[in-house]
Amino acid sequence: MDPERPTHFSLLKRSEQAHKNQLYVRIRFKASFQNTMLQNEHSEVKMDAATDIVVVGCINTDLVSFVPRLPSVGETVFSDALETHFGGKGANQAAQAALLMQFRDAPSETLFHECAFSGSCQSAEGALRENGAAAATLVDNASLDAAKRRTPICGVAMVGRVGRDIAGLSFIRHFHSLGIETRGISMDSDKRTGTALVTVAHGGENTIAYVPGANASLSREHITVEPAVSLLRNAKVVVSENGIPGEISVECFRIAKEGNSQVMTIFTPAPVDRVNPEICCFTDFLLCNSVEARLLVKIWGNESIASETNVEEIARQLHEVILRTASKFPQGLRGRANVVITQGSQPCVLFANERIVQVPVAKTVPSELVVDTTGAGDSFAGSLAYFLLKMPASPELAVSRATFVAAQSVTKKGAAESYTGKRDLPDHLFQPQ
Structure with missing residues (x-):
């Protein structure tokens, strides 16, 4: 042998x-x-700065299929490409806020110590x-x-849940590369990181099927202990959305309000059919589109809105419905119940300080340049959080500047990957007025 x-x-x-x-x-x-x-x-992860913005929400891997047009029910169409992107409404909002926060240039850091x-x-x-x-x-x-690498911190923290899998690891490293604080992210050994199946047509329209995965297991035990509690209590702006269990958003806003009565809370309610009504008690800015606003008035107020009703009237009715809904709970109203309704390229409608104003979109993108609208609403929410932090007394100006930032995202593929940071935006957006 x-x-x-x-x-x-x-x-x-x-x-x-x-x-x-x-x-x-x-x-x-x-x-x-x-x-x-x-x-x-x-x-030996070290904190380099205070955390001003905390986002509580879902963290998803986006599997994106690009098609010539959206298929009809029962129809099969060929896809031009299949891509994987970082996604999830909460993760996207945190990414956009982080890109607008100024932090030192640093090499990409690794999670591993x-x-x-x-x-x-x-x-x-x-x-x-x-x-x-x-x-x-x-x-x-x-x-x-x-x-023992040092993690850069930009002043934004993410609170959420991922699976103990490759996607979860990728997200942690993605957040670290943006300077986002990740101590508020817990891991699930039984469920995979959430996934969104996205279909995008050539015109930018999209459909989304959402698999919550680990997002659905985010519970009170993950947000009522350190470090999540300290992050929430010390924040100046807390953002949440309805891709996680509704009671978690309520509890996070409650903790934030107890720690700092001046904290601003922003809530995006999609999907609206599963919104916890108690969120009305703690929300300062409810951010939705006109379709969602109509549905919320019907769900919370048991009122029907005529199809010809203008958006300004819908905003006023939604504000009143929030007030009435909050009064049904023992703690009553502890938020400002402001309303922001987006309309794509049309002006936003803002109800704030007992007045309604139309806020023109600061920048419009020609239809032929629109590539992918996925995540544009999340870009707006993350940008609004940033500008409200910088100009809390000027919500109208904050909304206007957020529309400018969000418009950049539709010209590129992906959600967070399509977002624009401070260094690539005009200086006037960051000047006080």
Whole structure:
């Protein structure tokens, strides 16, 4: 027998050892990931700035299919391309707010403060050679050189839940690259990171099917403990949306109001058929489109709105419905019950300080330049949070400037990937008036 030729037995031994190595990498990877998220004694993530904006919401992977036109019921159409993007209304809103916050330029930081490989395997490339593609994919490009990196903080924090999977890890690294504080993100070992199945037509119109995944398991036990409580109590603006359980948005707003009576809360209610009415007690700015506004008046106020009713009247009725709904709860009204209704390229309608105003869209995009409207509403919400932080006494100006920022997003594919940051926007947007 040729001594250099591997026998069947030796191949089995190698296969068995490779499996053990891969399992070892998985175990160490999970332990490192969990320890980093919990910031135990091995982690040295440091806070560089106060957290002014906290977003509580869903975190999804967007699987986007681009088609010539949206298919009819029962129809099959060819897709031009399938792409994967970072998504989720909450994650998108946090990303846009972070891009508008000014923070120092920093190299892309890694999540890993401690990542070990067995034997001579000291990198992802080594994992690929010795342990197989699955282990290399699992550990991504982390290495021992990534230990004890400093995470840049821009003043925005995300509170939510992801699965203990590759998508969840990718999101943490995505948030860190934007300087977003991630200590408020918990992990679910049983459910996968949320997923949105998005179909986009050539004109930018889209349909979305939402699989909540780990988002649905976000509960009070995740937001009523540190560090989430401190993030909420010390925030100046708290944003939430209806992609997570409704009682969680209510509880987050309650915690924020108890910690700081001057905090501003922004709530986006889609999908409106599952909104917890108690949110009316704590909301300063309810942000929705005209269709959602009509539905909320019907759901909360048990009132029908004639199709010819103008948007200004809908905004007034929605404000009154919020007041009446809040009065049904023991704590009563603790928010301002302002209303912002968006209408695409048409002027926004703002009900604030007991007056209704039309706010023209600061920038319109020609239809031939519209590529993908996915996430445009989230860009507006994240931008509004930023501008309300900077100019709390001028909601009309904040809405106007938010429309300008959101308009940039429809000219590119994707949601958060299509958003524009401060360095690429005109200086006048950031000047006080």
